[in-house]
Amino acid sequence: MSEFIDTCRTLVGAANVLTDSADLERYLTDWRRRFTGKALAVVRPASTEEVAAVIRLCNEHRVPVVPQGGNTGLVLGSVPDQSGTAIVLSLSRLNRIRGVDTINNTMTVEAGCILEQIQNAAADAGRLFPLSLAAEGSCTIGGNLATNAGGTAVLRYGNARELCLGLEVVTAEGEVWDGLRGLRKDNTGYDLRDLYIGAEGTLGVITAAVMKIFPQPKGQLTALAAVEAPEHALRLLSLAQERCGAALTGFELMSNFCLQLVTKHFPQMRLPFPQPYAQYVLLELSDSESEEHANTLLEGLITEALEQEIAQDAVIASSIAQSKALWNLREHIPLAQAEEGKNIKHDVSVPISLIGEFIRVTDVQLQEQFPGCRMVTFGHLGDGNLHYNVSPPEIGSQDAFIEHQSAINRVVHDSVHRFNGSISAEHGLGALKRDEVRAYKSDVELRLMRTLKQALDPHNLMNPGKVI
Template sequence: MQAFIEQLRAIVGDAHVLTADADRAAYELDWRGRYKGRALCVVRPGSTEEVAAVVRACVAAKRPMVPQGGNTGLVGGGVPHADGDEVLISLARLNRVRAIDAANNTITVEAGCTLAAVQAAAAAEERLFPLSLASEGSCQIGGNLSTNAGGVQVLRYGNTRELSLGLEVVLPSGEIWQGLRGLRKDNTGYDLKHLFIGAEGTLGIITAAVLKLFPLPRSRVVAWAALASAEQAISLLAAVRSGCGERLTAFEIISRQALAMVLQHIPGTTDPLQDVAPWYVLIELSDPAVEADLQGVLETVLGAELEAGRLLDVVLSASEAQALALWALRENISEAQRIEGVSIKHDVAVPVSSIPDFLQQAGAALQAQFPDVRCVAFGHVGDGNLHYNLSKPVAGDNAAFIAQTEAVNRIVHDIVAALGGSISAEHGLGQLKREEITRYKSALELGLMRSIKEAFDPAGLMNPGKLL
């Protein structure tokens, strides 16, 4: 074992092989404190070639590997198991922006770049990289790709898969696949990059990517609207899409319970509207034109909806500070929940038209079996992705409720499946839903996935026990 550790040190340097308990601790625990493992060591390579050499050493020693980005995941995909056999490979040192091609609207970055760093590099060239998540200051591009992250602007720009043109990947054999092509058309066989996007590090380690850029927005307006029902939110989405077209960047739904937690736990937040409503939506329009009259366009659409009685109330941002304050109410929901305590979390997707049906059916079924259940529902209603998190208000009751996670999941996930949805919209499967997904994917589909895993990683050393 010591000889193996010394081999890793020879590849990346003594300072970048962490073996002491205290040095490994931050890598072995997910940010929510739900998953805690124990790695044999943490290795921090500084280049793609070093990643490949580490992988080859692990293969020769028959040591399983766990690739890790910013460790901001929600399903335990980047956390080692507890047996202490796995080598955790942190990509944090691969953090260089390799190139920006403004004319081609692409940026080539290494996997350890934080999402915020990529956004900033694009903005410096007057371009937009539109992927936007609450964890963007710490999550890394490699993790975003490995989980096919979504975020708040999927409605306009698509998720990470749609934002990717090419990848560089270290395969489970230690070979380097060079697929860093900035092409929007390349019809030459299987599009291999899509196998690695969303694979959660089970097929290889993404070390770099070519990503799409867009014109930098010069103007934007944000609205916060109160509604009586989720059905009204879907109708409003259609009206805003028709009236505002491609300038619609985000359309988020927030339940009153979600907003109440933010107001209670996040300092400096205030309710934008005087009266309480069951549901709210946050709407953003943006445009590359400096003088775009987004305020007027959105006022026209929302004014008609308000006059028709399909809205209860609405406020529009009159400054960038007000826009940021409205977004803070949405972006701090997860942090408020963390402060509030443990809940049973769901990241589901259904057709946009089925969101009201899901909320009604799931709410009724859960109340029938778990009286007084508290639902914090919010998410990207524009693309059908809801975060549906459940708890009990009293700590003692909640502990007993959390122990019923399997029964709760069965209710929620069965309704999602019946509506033609997915039990994981943007967080992935990881450890959390690895077994659960077997209820909802066909044997044929699971068999095809296992065949792909076997073809790429016949020894089963790449992030074992995740996703499959």
């Protein structure tokens, strides 16, 4: 493979073809540091043309390609396997914001742009880019699109797919499809954009995108409400949608145990209530009229929720600092889980109306089969996406508990399937869930997916072993 590596160096520059083990490690190890793959090299192109040239070279030599953005995925979708036959195609150097159009309310960005960079560029133009994730300081928009990322504002603005109007893609054969049209209406055939979004790099490489931006809200307010059960949270959601309409941009559910972990491992954080409650809801309103109007809406909602005994207690943030403090409670849940030790993560979705029943039924099943397990249940209630995670019992060997991961996954995923849900809501399938999903998709659906893969990547070089 020396000729192949030498040609890669010619195409992108010797400094951008990494082969030393010390340089490769951060590209080969997944975000949770539980798996390290192997690769021929990490190749770092700086333009769409260079990406296309590298892909054509890989076709010629039949070298598999693992596209990678910020490598913040949780399902082993952005790291190579142990064969050592693939290259990692890092898109980190494709990091230009090509243009901002405040009349069309769009921004054209390259795949390697960090999400936070795009948020800041939109703000500089007096606009809002609403996609928001815990990893926004390190994840890239290419990875967000490849996994159809969700985040905390899906309720109002939709997933990454809904925020994208057009793509530039290097196909599996090294051709460039320029679909950067920025149109909200284009009824001229198959929607190629939607094929590549959510495909996790298995059909081609997203190199740039046209993303929607929005007017900055005039007022943005946050509240934390305590509720007795997930069913009460659903009643609060219905009331909030009825009273606040499109102003409701965030609605996050967190169990008491989630926040117990946060305050245990981050003692500088405090819950704003004198006593604990079973469940909590974090609400955010973004109002286009004024902060005063947003405050009137939120105060009216909270007052009515308390009067109807939907909520047991509530606080409204009176400053930006207080709002950040409330959001920090939510964002520190995964960090607190990591501090607590090993755990088994599930990123699932079920119809919103069935979330309460799903949690109740599945909790019982897990306790019956794995007594003492602790449920870390939180997520984007407004769009039906739960992070339904299982921590080991407080006493006993964590490693011994983790050995039950396959059995625990089966309990959770079978329950998700019975509730007509999905075993991956926003993290994708990667390699981790590739085989698992076969138990829940029909033969027809799997056959259609394989047909698309074969048609668009006939040599199976694009991120092989992932998704399908």
